[in-house]
Amino acid sequence: MKLYSMPSSGNSYKVRLLAALLGLRLDIRDVENGSAELAEARAEGRLPFGKAPVLELDDGTLLPESNAILWFLGEGTRFVPSDAVLRAQMLGWMFWEQYSHEPVIAVRAALRVYPERAAQATPERMADLLDRGHAALDRMEARLAAHDWLVGDGPTLADISLHAYTHTAADRGGFDMARFPGIGRWLERIARLPGYVGLHG
Incomplete structure (x- = not known):
């Protein structure tokens, strides 16, 4: 493929x-x-x-x-729960990632990283994205402060989906990740999964 x-x-x-x-x-x-x-x-x-x-x-x-x-x-791997409710919860996180997380976390990073988008990075817009991004990260922290994974007792597609932009949120997006210790521990768990590669791996 x-x-x-x-x-x-x-x-x-x-x-x-x-x-x-x-x-x-x-x-x-x-x-x-x-x-x-x-x-x-x-x-x-x-x-x-x-x-x-x-x-x-x-x-x-x-x-x-x-x-x-x-x-x-x-589908059919260990990253998709066999239980229907857990699968639905996993999909809920994945839909939320594209609707509420990626549009702020990824967009703020893009405005900082891609030179051709620098003109769009007005102070007002960057401040708004910072506030909304921290609010999205608060939503994840509420789960991960008390649980190892976003759904169930092991990693799922939800964790992989949300890891993508979260693990670079500090460096690329300028978000204060020290505010989210639960997310920090979760990122470390994902990085220890066998076969893991980073963004540039």
Whole structure:
């Protein structure tokens, strides 16, 4: 299978991380932001929604959206609970990640990291994203202060999904992660999983 992956993107990274944890070999096609490879993949119709990641199956089927790819690769593995309620709770965290977490944590990081977006990083917007990001992290901390994992008694796709942008929230986004010791311990647990790789691993 081919993975069209933006190396600097947490959404692409979460797919690479799951593949590494499962020992899956993927043919990684880097399509970094602003690159000729990204433009070519779009021109060839490899990115149905115009962005990475996209998983191309052996028969040519294209699967866009990071959490949908996680579900496809994770189904039937230890990262998807067998209990229906736990599965629904896992999906709830994954939906929340894309609706309430990624739009603030990842966007603030992008405004700081990508030079072409610097003009959008007004003081007012950055302050708003900081406040909203800390509020999202508070939501995670409320769970992780008393539990090892977001759902159940072991790591699930929810942990992989939310790890992607959370583990770089301090360095890339400028968030005060010292405020969230439960999240810090959770990040350490994920980093100890066999096969783990970081964003640039």
